[in-house]
Amino acid sequence: MNPLLAKLQPYPFERLKQLFSSVTPNPAYRPISLGIGEPKHATPPFLQKAMAEAITAPIASSGASSGLAAYPATAGDLALRKSFTDWIQGRYQLALNPATQVLPVNGSREALFAFAQTVIDPNKAGATVVCPNPFYQIYEGAALLAGATPYYAPSDPARNFAVDWDSVPAEVWARTQLLFVCSPGNPTGAVMPLSEWEKLFALSDKHGFVIASDECYSEIYFRDEPPLGGLEAAAKLGRSDFKNLVAFTSLSKRSNVPGLRSGFVMGDAALMKAFLLYRTYHGSAMSPVVQAASIAAWGDEAHVVDNRAQYRAKFAEVTPILAEVLDVALPDAGFYLWAKVPGPAVVDGIDSDAAFARDLLAAYNVTVLPGSYLARETADAANPASSLNPGRQRIRMALVAETAECAEAARRIALFVQSRAAKG
Secondary structure, eight states, X not given: OOGGGGGOXXXXXXXXXXXXXXXXXXXXXXXXXXXXXXXXXXXOHHHHHHHHHHHHSOBTTTTBSSXXXXXXXXXXXXXXXXXXXXXXXXXXXXXXXXXXSEEEESSHHHXXXXXXXXXXXXXSTTOEEEEESSXXXXXXXXXXXXXXXXXXXXXXXXXXXXXOGGGSOHHHHHHEEEEEEESSOTTXXXXXXXXXXXXXXXXXXXXXXXXXXXXXXXXXXXXXXXXXOHHHHHHHTTOTTOTTEEEEEEHHHHHTOGGGOOEEEEEOHHHHHHHHXXXXXXXXXXXXXXXXXXXXXXXXXXXXXXXXXXXXXXXXXXXXXXXXXXXXXXXXXXXXXXXXXXXXXXXXXXXXXXXXHHHHXXXXXXXXXXXXXXXXXXXXXXXXXXXXXXXXXXXXXXXXXXXXXXXXXXXXXXXXXXXXXXXX
């Protein structure tokens, strides 16, 4: 067996399953899950139609009699790549080459993992991957299985858990090969400003590391201005070649099709070439049927605007309910609420966020994710003798269900917090 597998930590939802193993949810309430970030809004009918039609439609580029009668190219059909660059032009006002600067991927999750395997050289001493903390767990797993060591950059709770890049030691940057950033962030929804990108580009130029920008939440936002993208930031700063920069996006959240497993990567043409080579051997081609649905999705913005409006209305209703009992506020973007739970840091010998999630399920049959499951222990700068998990005393709530269900969950959470406070 690959010995690196032993370094992987249990996935957050496996830990949640273990936490709940001895819990009997209150049968007086129907179950509501805010735990997994799986979009629940209806899939647009025109995407289903495009996919169904592609099953039997002949593929002109290959001469195949139907969408399932030929092996797809790893690079995808030119029409698919053109749908990517057309969308990029409309969203970011950037002109990318469909032949060299974009590639289809089977969802951003597999692509983020595979990209680390492409760029990491484990033979270099101290190979390091820097990522935020808290973070999406794939960053850590991708680093470990590529033979690198993750470094968890500290975050600042006072700035909505923005990453404190200045606190990363120079010796860490010197051995860094890959930096994962996530904007809008998971779990906080924070968006990186141009000044932060400028700082990271300067560090990349100095030390030669690659930046992988995870932007899968970019189309769900609550401000008037859409979130700044990594390539967009590079262009604003005169870096039109996108040197050492690749961005990842997906249809899962944007178009409510998590089961489609469709997205794309964009950026540095040299990195795209290497990534295509890796993917060719890895067997990561996208089905022609999925390609057809993806072309339809990237070519339509009306359903995205409607989807965003649904989230805005939902957060407008739910956030005030929760803000009465929890330290929580509307995020910049994404579909998560990142709330601080009241009380001590430890309850019944476990982190208070885990105890909160366990007891909430038992009392009101609502599932939330403990924030400590999304972060790792790091040294506490204020107290070097101790460690700090930035997710401790926080919970992540995914407002992915319909508004009425999310509002009902919020009311139950409010009752739960109030009942705990009454008990002292």
